[in-house]
Amino acid sequence: MTPDDVISALKTSKLRGRGGAGFPTWMKWNFTKEATGTAKYVVCNADEGDPGAYMDRSVLEGDPHSVLESMAICGRTIGAAQGYIYIRAEYPLAISRLERAIAQAGDMGLLGKDILGSGFDFEIELRLGAGAFVCGEETALLASIEGERGMPRPRPPFPSVKGLWGRPTVINNVETWANVPVIITRGAEWFANIGTEDSTGTKVFALTGRIENSGLVEVPMGTSLRDIVFNIGGGIPNGKAFKAVQTGGPSGGVITADHLDTPIDYTPLQELGSIMGSGGMIVMDETDCIVDIAKFYLEFTVEESCGKCAPCRIGGRKLYNILTGTTKGTGTQEDIEKMRTIGSAMQKASLCGLGQTAPNPILSPLRYFRPEYDAHINDKLCPAGVCKDLIRFEILTDKCIGCGVCARKCPVGCISGERREPHEIDQSQCIKCGECFEVCKFDAVLRA
Amino acid sequence: MATMVNLQINNIAVSVPEGTNVLDAAATANVRIPKLCYHPDLPAWAACGICVVKIEGSNKLARSCALPVAEGMKVITHDPELQEVRRTVIELILSTHPNSCLTCPRNGTCELQTLAADFGIRDQPYEQIIRDIPADTSTPSIVLNPEKCVACGRCVAVCQGVQDVWALEFIGRGDETRMAPAGDILLGDSPCIKCGQCSAHCPVGAIFEKDDTRVLYDAVLDERKHTVVQIAPAVRVALGEAFGMEPGSIVTGKIYAALRRLGFDTIFDTNFGADLTIMEEGTEFVRRFVEGKGALPLITTCCPSWVDYMEKYYPDMIPHFSTAKSPQMMLAAMTKTYYAKQIKTDPSDIFMASVMPCTSKKYEIVRDENMYSSGCQDIDASITTRELARMIKQAGIDFETLPDETVDEALGIYTGAGTIFGATGGVMEAALRTAYYLVTGVDLPGVEFEAIRGLEGIKRATIDIEGAEVRVAVAHNMLNTKIILEEVKSALAAGKEPRTTS
Ligand SMILES: Cc1cc2nc3c(=O)[nH]c(=O)nc-3n(C[C@H](O)[C@H](O)[C@H](O)COP(=O)(O)O)c2cc1C
Numbered sequence: 001m002t003p004d005d006v007i008s009a010l011k012t013s014k015l016r017g018r019g020g021a022g023f024p025t026w027m028k029w030n031f032t033k034e035a036t037g038t039a040k041y042v043v044c045n046a047d048e049g050d051p052g053a054y055m056d057r058s059v060l061e062g063d064p065h066s067v068l069e070s071m072a073i074c075g076r077t078i079g080a081a082q083g084y085i086y087i088r089a090e091y092p093l094a095i096s097r098l099e100r101a102i103a104q105a106g107d108m109g110l111l112g113k114d115i116l117g118s119g120f121d122f123e124i125e126l127r128l129g130a131g132a133f134v135c136g137e138e139t140a141l142l143a144s145i146e147g148e149r150g151m152p153r154p155r156p157p158f159p160s161v162k163g164l165w166g167r168p169t170v171i172n173n174v175e176t177w178a179n180v181p182v183i184i185t186r187g188a189e190w191f192a193n194i195g196t197e198d199s200t201g202t203k204v205f206a207l208t209g210r211i212e213n214s215g216l217v218e219v220p221m222g223t224s225l226r227d228i229v230f231n232i233g234g235g236i237p238n239g240k241a242f243k244a245v246q247t248g249g250p251s252g253g254v255i256t257a258d259h260l261d262t263p264i265d266y267t268p269l270q271e272l273g274s275i276m277g278s279g280g281m282i283v284m285d286e287t288d289c290i291v292d293i294a295k296f297y298l299e300f301t302v303e304e305s306c307g308k309c310a311p312c313r314i315g316g317r318k319l320y321n322i323l324t325g326t327t328k329g330t331g332t333q334e335d336i337e338k339m340r341t342i343g344s345a346m347q348k349a350s351l352c353g354l355g356q357t358a359p360n361p362i363l364s365p366l367r368y369f370r371p372e373y374d375a376h377i378n379d380k381l382c383p384a385g386v387c388k389d390l391i392r393f394e395i396l397t398d399k400c401i402g403c404g405v406c407a408r409k410c411p412v413g414c415i416s417g418e419r420r421e422p423h424e425i426d427q428s429q430c431i432k433c434g435e436c437f438e439v440c441k442f443d444a445v446l447r448a
Numbered sequence: 449m450a451t452m453v454n455l456q457i458n459n460i461a462v463s464v465p466e467g468t469n470v471l472d473a474a475a476t477a478n479v480r481i482p483k484l485c486y487h488p489d490l491p492a493w494a495a496c497g498i499c500v501v502k503i504e505g506s507n508k509l510a511r512s513c514a515l516p517v518a519e520g521m522k523v524i525t526h527d528p529e530l531q532e533v534r535r536t537v538i539e540l541i542l543s544t545h546p547n548s549c550l551t552c553p554r555n556g557t558c559e560l561q562t563l564a565a566d567f568g569i570r571d572q573p574y575e576q577i578i579r580d581i582p583a584d585t586s587t588p589s590i591v592l593n594p595e596k597c598v599a600c601g602r603c604v605a606v607c608q609g610v611q612d613v614w615a616l617e618f619i620g621r622g623d624e625t626r627m628a629p630a631g632d633i634l635l636g637d638s639p640c641i642k643c644g645q646c647s648a649h650c651p652v653g654a655i656f657e658k659d660d661t662r663v664l665y666d667a668v669l670d671e672r673k674h675t676v677v678q679i680a681p682a683v684r685v686a687l688g689e690a691f692g693m694e695p696g697s698i699v700t701g702k703i704y705a706a707l708r709r710l711g712f713d714t715i716f717d718t719n720f721g722a723d724l725t726i727m728e729e730g731t732e733f734v735r736r737f738v739e740g741k742g743a744l745p746l747i748t749t750c751c752p753s754w755v756d757y758m759e760k761y762y763p764d765m766i767p768h769f770s771t772a773k774s775p776q777m778m779l780a781a782m783t784k785t786y787y788a789k790q791i792k793t794d795p796s797d798i799f800m801a802s803v804m805p806c807t808s809k810k811y812e813i814v815r816d817e818n819m820y821s822s823g824c825q826d827i828d829a830s831i832t833t834r835e836l837a838r839m840i841k842q843a844g845i846d847f848e849t850l851p852d853e854t855v856d857e858a859l860g861i862y863t864g865a866g867t868i869f870g871a872t873g874g875v876m877e878a879a880l881r882t883a884y885y886l887v888t889g890v891d892l893p894g895v896e897f898e899a900i901r902g903l904e905g906i907k908r909a910t911i912d913i914e915g916a917e918v919r920v921a922v923a924h925n926m927l928n929t930k931i932i933l934e935e936v937k938s939a940l941a942a943g944k945e946p947r948t949t950s
Pocket residue numbers: 016017018019020021022023045046047048049050133134135136137138139171172173174176177278352353354
């Protein structure tokens with residue numbers, strides 16, 4: 001196959017990037033191929049920083065050669081002789097398997113000088129990342145390889161024109177790379193027949209949270225969420241009710257029961273205010289608090305913000321603090337408006353995807369779970385019973401028979417009472433662990 | 449000629465050279481896009497998010513500072529949505545910035561203050577979070593106050609990219625980001641050369657020049673002190689600008705008058721010190737060149753920051769540096785020794801101040817024991833043009849209408865070398881003329897400097913001194929100095945002895 005044949009196969013296959021944005025892979029390769037310049041580079045993004053996601057790790061541990069082969073194909077297509085795999089140092093097994101695979105490929109003449117006697121040279125080196133989430137953003141990743149601080153740079157210019165050391169660079173996600181050799185061997189049409197018209201092939205998701213079978217699932221694009229959660233995932237454990245699925249990790253939003261039949265695809269998810277992202281999928285049930293979950297994600301993005309741009313650096317902190325207030329009962333309706341204003345400025349004026357998408361875990365649930373926010377704000381109540389400052393355990397005197405089980409179980413010993421007499425909780429000492437609520441056989445402990 | 453690119457800014461057609469950014473292109477259509485982190489001297493860092501604009505065909509806002517123009521581009525710079533985004537970003541920045549404008553050194557010249565005023569911001573909708581980090585006052589020249597930092601990155605860009613010193617770095621992440629020397633040590637312990645470029649580029653009061661005006665007020669009020677002040681030639685031009693006069697207005701006579709009204713007993717011109725430096729350096733060159741005593745090439749500079757830079761980054765080249773003091777220190781040493789004897793005053797009873805164009809002179813006056821040649825500190829305080837302007841305003845002196853006065857004759861001797869050798873083109877050239885005169889007994893004919901293509905800020909010349917070829921190079925700014933030093937270093941290492949002075 002000539003370089004043009006490869007590009008045309010990728011075009012027919014309609015493969016889109018699996019790293020989050022879903023950009024057509026053939027276009028990236030073609031831009032870089034067409035770009036003028038002596039040195040060009042091929043980069044594999046194996047920084048995988050979404051909390052709970054490990055799709056890329058499994059590919060690298062299970063089939064590292066698929067990525068190496070793919071990068072070499074790309075090198076030959078665009079005219080690059082050097083590839084880098086940027087992988088987080090927290091993946092020691094994947095690193096050692098990659099190292100071994102690179103050595104093997106070198107020994108077999110599949111990497112290095114004059115590959116398979118074709119006259120084409122291609123080397124691959126590993127670069128270890130220190131595990132900052134933002135280093136997964138392509139421009140920050142390239143800066144990091146260059147030895148600079150991992151901070152995003154403005155685009156344009158895009159890496160395909162001006163990437164590593166200012167040279168045209170193709171950067172793709174691990175899963176994207178792993179798809180290419182299959183497309184070449186089994187044919188672009190075969191690949192294009194899997195999935196939907198717009199999005200072809202399969203996608204791997206890391207299914208976690210309140211789900212019977214958690215783990216990695218690979219499904220054709222367009223599969224419905226219902227299928228993934230209830231058939232493949234086996235539904236919600238302990239007979240609890242399904243509440244929502246968070247897709248796209250800290251950059252995404254929630255999909256509610258009403259939208260369970262949505263096909264998993266880039267556009268439909270975006271229309272619902274979420275994103276496909278790299279494939280994190282966290283299932284929530286009725287015991288999960290929507291405000292608390294948003295707070296969890298914001299805590300993550302605030303920690304991971306590189307601090308370069310003002311909207312993300314300051315806005316993220318503000319959002320997090322407002323959410324914290326909401327979970328503590330000091331939130332106001334005005335706060336909701338503030339979150340909308342800040343969130344919108346962050347989406348529009350942040351430099352990179354981290355800041356642009358960080359408000360999604362708030363703005364998306366605000367569309368579907370506004371009453372739950374209102375309960376926290378107006379009634380100082382957490383309907384799911386998660387926000388500790390908003391719950392109270394009380395013993396109902398008319399129901400308590402004075403068996404004393406709760407008093408024995410309370411880890412801080414703040415329940416007192418005579419035997420056979422109604423017991424009482426010392427509210428000032430209670431840590432709201434809910435142990436008493438769980439153990440009382442007479443429904444005498446009230447959670448309010 | 450650069451290729452021109454045609455685009456539309458708010459439906460106004462403009463044509464600008466290829467490579468221009470959208471922010472500058474908008475300026476040609478009389479449109480000013482607000483910004484905070486961007487500075488025309490520095491590469492666009494694209495951090496603040498205030499200069500965002502809409503580009504037709506894109507659903508994302510773009511940072512106009514970092515976006516090069518493209519043929520046919522259609523830009524919207526102002527609409528309600530953009531103003532709302534900018535306003536929110538400014539409000540967010542203000543929520544992390546102390547409300548201390550009235551007592552801030554940048555009051556009235558702060559770019560954030562101007563933005564807040566232009567956007568008519570009247571309240572603080574967001575929770576105020578001010579970081580409580582102590583200011584770094586460890587250098588004599590500049591103060592770093594991270595509390596006010598807006599993380600625009602300009603100081604880091606200028607310190608690393610322009611000065612090539614790398615004293616400042618980004619420290620921390622997220623909202624803990626701040627600028628400090630790598631390893632979070634004090635600036636005084638860092639490679640900082642006190643050039644003050646960071647403070648000159650900081651948009652707010654987060655890095656600023658140390659204020660030493662108080663020391664001057666105390667001295668002029670002290671009856672026992674004989675107060676002397678010297679002013680550098682560059683101040684004469686710059687001070688006029690500080691009072692809103694035409695750039696380039698020479699206000700020498702008014703400065704002398706103002707300094708007398710401020711209470712100084714004697715006023716000297718640093719030019720006399722320059723004459724001494726020139727004579728000394730010329731003689732030193734002759735000694736090294738003719739008598740072979742000392743290393744060649746001879747390297748000279750009057751800027752203490754350059755000296756500091758070279759000592760830190762090129763310690764092996766120290767034997768090549770001229771041993772002559774800079775003009776301000778020359779004049780000060782003479783004042784507290786020779787002049788002190790003439791007026792029969794103990795040097796410890798003389799207070800010497802200097803008015804200089806830059807902050808690094810504050811550092812020079814205490815840099816080592818040679819700056820105490822009179823037995824006490826030769827210069828007690830050095831202030832910048834800006835500090836002098838403030839003092840004049842504080843004293844209620846109506847500068848513009850002040851009648852001209854004259855300088856005190858330096859040490860009672862009529863000044864020489866500067867006029868004899870026609871000190872144009874800086875101290876190096878004047879020293880060369882002096883050397884030429886000392887060797888040949890005649891004036892050096894005009895020196896033909898050749899500009900070096902692609903390297904603005906370096907010029908070279910070759911002159912003939914009695915049959916011997918002398919090559920000279922003059923470098924402006926740190927990076928160019930480095931280029932020359934590297935060249936000299938590799939020539940020396942290669943065993944060639946370049947008969948060069950630079
Ligand atoms: C904050 C942030 C983190 C990212 N992390 C990753 C990552 O860990 N792995 C990845 O492949 N892409 C990540 N991306 C997306 C990359 O910027 C880039 O779009 C991707 O590597 C392109 O590859 P693709 O076209 O194959 O999807 C991240 C983006 C952002 C904004």
